[in-house]
Amino acid sequence: MNSYSSRLVETTVNELARLPGIGRKTALRLTLHLLRQDVTEVEALGNAIIHMRQDIRYCNLCHTISDGDLCEVCANAKRDHSIICVVEDVRNMMAVENTGQYNGVYHVLGGIISPMEGVGPNDLNIQSLLQRVATGEVKEVIMALSTTVEGDTTNFYLYRKLKDYGLLVSSIARGIAIGDELEYTDEITLGRSILNRLPYEGMMGR
């Protein structure tokens, strides 16, 4: 027999095992779990995946995933549209959004400049960012990219493109994470946090 005793099961295991972080053993465990669920529940899962991929749209302004032409943030008049936070992908946008500390809008680059992986500026949503700031209605662009070589490269590239538009270009603060012990912090982070030190009163207000 084939090792799954059913072609249907084998197909499902193969499909699930293509997902990142899911090996064949986990795929089999998930498959057998699904077989024990009600048909309607399994159909709900399958259809959710299919309909999402078929119907997903991206915000015309910030490129985040959206159910319409504009995402809920860009369509929200209560958000501050004069501040744009630049993020690498949707997940990072969600991370910033979940802090509850930010009331501006976003711009999703859709990646990060990485010569190693063949990703150049033209592969990213940079032209549309420049179009947004060219309207003159944007006062500040906050770069919220990872603190990696690629992140720094992208920051530098964007800064050069943005600096002539007469707006503030800032970057999220790098430093000791809240709750971290100083002695276990790496030297580069610690060094940066000394160079970028803030007046004590200023810290407390945040």
Place this chain on the structure above:
Amino acid sequence: MNSYSSRLVETTVNELARLPGIGRKTALRLTLHLLRQDVTEVEALGNAIIHMRQDIRYCNLCHTISDGDLCEVCANAKRDHSIICVVEDVRNMMAVENTGQYNGVYHVLGGIISPMEGVGPNDLNIQSLLQRVATGEVKEVIMALSTTVEGDTTNFYLYRKLKDYGLLVSSIARGIAIGDELEYTDEITLGRSILNRLPYEGMMGR
């Protein structure tokens, strides 16, 4: 905004997060991965899950998952139909099958007797096992259940039901796993392996 900026994404994350071992963070990672795949690939995954659940059948004889009335093992005339290996579930059947050491047929109980979880003998495929041995064509029933209290309880229950049919009831060997170091083996396993010791020549033949 809702934290996923799209109802479609939110629904998919919710559905995926219902799978065992998949939390909301992993579900989101999988969802965003799916958004980057081709529509046809995502449809293949979704449809594989749905069709499997809708069309799956179970072997009329041994109750394993099957694409037809009989599974490939039960339908195979080259297998020894006079030996039945009793397993808890499909996964255990696959484990035995993958050893390549067994040429008999199977019987999938669909669980194990567990008073704690409210699973009694009537919830398992025991009556159909007795019908199979009642034909008189079965010479041996091998019990291949887990070495847990529930497994031993089920073994004992089945043994009492089967012993009057004039066939050999055996159990897979328990002992030191191949490659295990003796000093790290628990005392009960080590004790059993001494009690159930085999002549050296006999061991070598296996």
